[in-house]
Amino acid sequence: MQFKGLAVGVPKEIMHGERRVAAIPETVKKLVDGGARVLVESGAGALAYIEDEEYRRAGAELIRDVEELYAAADIVMKVKEPLFNETKGKHEVEMMHKGQLLVTFIHPAAPPNHQMVKDLAAKGVVSLTLDGIPRISRAQSMDALTSMSTVAxxxxxxxxxxxxxxxxxxxxxxxxxxxxxxxxxxxxxxxxxxxxxxxxxxxxxxxxxxxxxxxxxxxxxxxxxxxxxxxxxxxxxxxxxxxxxxxxxxxxxxxxxxxxxxxxxxxxxxxxxxxxxxxxxxxxxxxxxxxxxxxxxxxxxxxxxxxxxxxxxxxxxxxxxxxxxxxxNIPGMVPVSSTWMFAHNIYNFVAYLVKDGRVVLDPDDEIIASSLVTRDGKVVHAGALEAMRLIA
Amino acid sequence: MQFKGLAVGVPKEIMHGERRVAAIPETVKKLVDGGARVLVESGAGALAYIEDEEYRRAGAELIRDVEELYAAADIVMKVKEPLFNETKGKHEVEMMHKGQLLVTFIHPAAPPNHQMVKDLAAKGVVSLTLDGIPRISRAQSMDALTSMSTVAxxxxxxxxxxxxxxxxxxxxxxxxxxxxxxxxxxxxxxxxxxxxxxxxxxxxxxxxxxxxxxxxxxxxxxxxxxxxxxxxxxxxxxxxxxxxxxxxxxxxxxxxxxxxxxxxxxxxxxxxxxxxxxxxxxxxxxxxxxxxxxxxxxxxxxxxxxxxxxxxxxxxxxxxxxxxxxxxNIPGMVPVSSTWMFAHNIYNFVAYLVKDGRVVLDPDDEIIASSLVTRDGKVVHAGALEAMRLIA
Missing domain, CATH: 3.40.50.720 (NAD(P)-binding Rossmann-like Domain)
Structure with missing residues (x-):
């Protein structure tokens, strides 16, 4: 059971105009079949026309309070970089915890994201950015950037x-x-x-x-x-x-x-x-x-x-x-097809990272090396570090 | 010279959201070459990306005050039925005059248009509606309704x-x-x-x-x-x-x-x-x-x-x-292609009605019989008369 003992959280996206979601019932089922608990925020799929009930039937637990979801999840699967959550009055990073794995588009080199990336490091969150996945054949099925470019x-x-x-x-x-x-x-x-x-x-x-x-x-x-x-x-x-x-x-x-x-x-x-x-x-x-x-x-x-x-x-x-x-964010305007591709891509990536119920990040692996953003309390992403140096 | 001595007026459309115009430089030139004076309201083509200067180069006179245009025109070519002109504080019908020929989409059977149709008759305007043109082969080139359905x-x-x-x-x-x-x-x-x-x-x-x-x-x-x-x-x-x-x-x-x-x-x-x-x-x-x-x-x-x-x-x-x-009014949302087709259709229709500088309306001609709305001070359109009787 590949995902045994792991809790995977799928929060609702909060970026304005974003209609995608990081998991679909099909990928939820794969995670559950692999032994994971899957926690989906209520209403997470609404704008991509996926109802809570569909996630539940696929084996997910629906969570009303996203803070609970962040607290319980070992792995967080998201679409967009962490942002300030107006409803909670808290930044998404604040709701995360040490040792938690975050997989999403982080765009860590972009200046508006620098502070958030540093906060991720300070929290001890291990984060991987999907835009870092290299365009090599064995990573194709995880390459959400290519999928989203297709949509755009x-x-x-x-x-x-x-x-x-x-x-x-x-x-x-x-x-x-x-x-x-x-x-x-x-x-x-x-x-x-x-x-x-x-x-x-x-x-x-x-x-x-x-x-x-x-x-x-x-x-x-x-x-x-x-x-x-x-x-x-x-x-x-x-x-x-x-x-x-x-x-x-x-x-x-x-x-x-x-x-x-x-x-x-x-x-x-x-x-x-x-x-x-x-x-x-x-x-x-x-x-x-x-x-x-x-x-x-x-x-x-x-x-x-x-x-x-x-x-x-x-x-x-x-x-x-x-x-x-x-x-x-043009891909967010075609949420059904975008979500379908994205959910498969991120599932394949997460499945690549998890062996026997544990997240294994081999720094010598090209895919991991180029997508890793924060680890052990530090920012490790070369592009982000370079951009931060240029600005500081 | 087919159009010798005739003044043809092309006002700017005033229906909200309407971007089409009844003439393009190409059809203006044909009218001018045929001996007509063509009066185009300034800015009439703006929303279909036709500048005043292009009409002028084709031989049109640009008219700033639409009331002048209506006063001078023997034939008025329009896209939409006459409406109340907010800027002038007058209905378009009020600006027309006895014996003037109006060619446009009138939709005379539609109840909101009944009063306007009666006003056209009372004014002595001779009006023909483009939606009355029958779908027969010899009328194809005048059939604006078919053109606009293509766009829709x-x-x-x-x-x-x-x-x-x-x-x-x-x-x-x-x-x-x-x-x-x-x-x-x-x-x-x-x-x-x-x-x-x-x-x-x-x-x-x-x-x-x-x-x-x-x-x-x-x-x-x-x-x-x-x-x-x-x-x-x-x-x-x-x-x-x-x-x-x-x-x-x-x-x-x-x-x-x-x-x-x-x-x-x-x-x-x-x-x-x-x-x-x-x-x-x-x-x-x-x-x-x-x-x-x-x-x-x-x-x-x-x-x-x-x-x-x-x-x-x-x-x-x-x-x-x-x-x-x-x-x-979906066709109004594709104004360049719609206008191109419409302008040719209405030109062909007007050219069909004019012989040696005179408008000749043969009531036995199927095309004219079915498109004529008002004549000699009376409403003559069968569909409009039936609808008016049903309501009265």
Whole structure:
């Protein structure tokens, strides 16, 4: 019995607008079948349309007071980083205890989270962040970041298509043919590729940009037309196949290369990220000005600062007739599919960490090493430590 | 010169939320080339992203005061029925004059429009309603109702997909396959067929219902699975191939027949209309209760009363966990494509009415007979007269 003797807690998410939850009845059942007690906060699944009764049938105990849940849990499974709980008048970290294992998206390098991460360490909470899981084959089933990027790419295109003042597909009518919309996807990682696929489904003409030759190949295989940036691979591609932070001269060249495609676009989906860095600004104010009135930009990269100079985080604003969408946490807006993927990912990760009723964290294991945030009263996450040093 | 000596006026639409306009630079140019003076109200195209300057370049005169425009125009081309203009403190009908030709959607049989229609007659305005244009081949290019139904079917599915808490397409992930969403389209006329096509594009499994065998065949040819209603063709099909108003016994049978499909649906698109009648209630409160929480109903039939018993006109409400969307005037939400089609349709209609600089209305012409609303100081529209008698 893998989880024998362990209590797993699943609190209700408290971030504003968050509709996901960290467990579904199917994963609760797996934990219970493995010997765990599973404590789910009442109403935790409500916004993802999962009723308390469904969790109960899967073997969970429903807990009304989340403080009790935090007190009893050996392992806490969450979606979002710990926040101040208005109802309790306490920070979620305050409700945790020494030796407790926390698994969630922590985003430990982001400055607003530094104090919370230090508090986790001070409490003696052992925390692992899901955004630290490396994109290697054996971690695929735990990779919640990839899952959520899939959702963001899909939903971003739907939001844009729904906001746009014209049709996406070519449409034959009695008075002539309506031309298809033109969609430009910048950054063709997981989110970008999903955006391309969704825009193609809807019948748009799709252009794609990436500085990494492999990513370009994948975009091409989905039927996107490629806008060449001219950035050499040795400059563009960094560790693990991710994009590098470009020197200013190359960034200028990239902007120049995409200028014409930006002008022509009805929709631009922005997903260009550089791991651990602020996202590059690829669309300047001048470039927005050059766009057609009524066009739509969805800046999925906003959580890392955004790819458009004018994006306002958490808001949809119009500049020069162009609607620029800085909605944060897009995956939370598709809670049923997001939750389904997330719950499986986090279950697989927790199952990877637990052997014979004990949490075993091998610091030499690449997956654990890169996701571990706090342990033994200390912050151990390299990115977080670097960011904290830079600020201090 | 077909339009020689005629002044054509294009006012800005004043209905709340309306973003369309009755002319685009391309149709303005055709009128001007044909000898007309075209008067466009300043800002008329703004919400469809057409600037005054574009109209001017096409040959239009821009008019700041709409009262001047109404005074000068021989022909007024509009999108929506005349309404009270808050800015002027006057009804649009008050600004019109004897002998003026008005072409727009009038919906003359709808009770809220009866007084306005009588006022048009009293003023001596000659009015034609675009919703009266018959669906015959030679009128296709003028058929704005068909164009707008195309928009409603497309946009209805996009709205639903964007509101839904899960993915539309089947999606392969590292933790398994997300099943495609199930979409049920009720009523497979122009709007319903477009809804089917759009839902298929997005990867949904699509079921369709109609009581008319021809409509069922068309739905099938787009790849929808058919839910049989069992209503015999002789009961179902009325004049012009439109659906009949069903006797209560057959309506009950139809509801029963679709019950299972309703339960399974993630999205229901409602488009079942009976010409000149209130739309049939096909989804009862009980049926909504049977649906999965998180499902979405878009009641495109709301302008004729709606196909769902719980729909609230002009609002999106949740009942039993099901979001029911009663948004009115959906085509106005896709103003660029709608305007493009509408402007061509109304131009073709007006061009059909004008010979050698004169408006010629042959009452024996089927197109004119069925679209004429007021003439020689009288209401002449059969549907409007019948509705007025019923109410008086």
């Amino acid at each position: 790419g899909y939903k971003g295109v739907l939001m844009a298509a729904n906001r746009m003042a014209k049709f996406m597909p070519m449409t034959g009518t009695a008075v002539g043919v309506i031309q298809p919309a033109t969609v430009l996807v910048i950054g063709t990682g997981v989110a970008g590729l999903q955006a391309i696929a969704t825009a193609k489904r809807l019948g748009a003409v799709v252009y794609a940009v990436d500085i990494r030759p492999d990513a370009v190949e994948q975009a091409k295989s989905l039927g996107a037309k490629i806008v060449e940036t001219g950035v050499p691979a040795e400059v563009a591609v960094g560790k693990g196949g991710y994009a590098n932070h470009l020197p200013e001269e190359w960034l200028l060249k990239e902007r120049e290369a995409i200028q014409e495609a930006v002008k022509k676009a009805d929709i631009i989906i922005l997903t260009a990220l550089v791991p651990g860095k602020v996202a590059p600004v690829l669309i300047t104010e001048e470039m927005v000005k050059s766009m057609k009135p009524g066009s739509v930009i969805i800046d999925i990269a906003i959580d890392q600062g955004g790819n458009c100079a004018l994006t306002v985080g958490g808001e949809v604003k119009e500049f020069y007739g162009v609607s620029i969408d800085g909605t944060k | 079917g497309y946009k209805g599915v996009l709205m639903a997909a964007n509101r839904m808490a899960k993915f539309m397409p089947m999606t392969g992930t590292a933790v398994g396959v997300i099943q495609p969403a199930t979409v049920l389209v009720i009523g497979t006329g122009v709007a319903g067929l477009q809804a089917i096509a759009t839902a298929k594009r997005l990867g949904a499994v699509v079921y369709a219902v109609d009581i008319r065998p021809d409509a069922v065949e068309q739905a099938k040819s787009l790849g929808a699975k058919i839910v049989e209603t069992g209503v015999p063709a002789e009961v179902a099909v009325g004049k012009g191939g439109y659906a009949n108003h069903l006797p209560e016994e057959w309506l009950l049978k139809e509801r029963e027949a679709i019950q299972e499909a309703v339960k399974k649906a993630d999205i229901i698109i409602l488009t079942a209309l009976v010409p000149g009648k209130v739309a049939p209630v096909l989804i009862t409160e009980e049926m909504v209760k049977s649906m999965k929480p998180g499902s979405v109903i878009i009641d495109i039939a709301i302008d004729q009363g709606g196909n769902c018993a719980l729909t609230v006109g002009g609002e999106v409400k949740e009942f039993y966990g099901v979001s029911i969307d009663g948004t009115k």
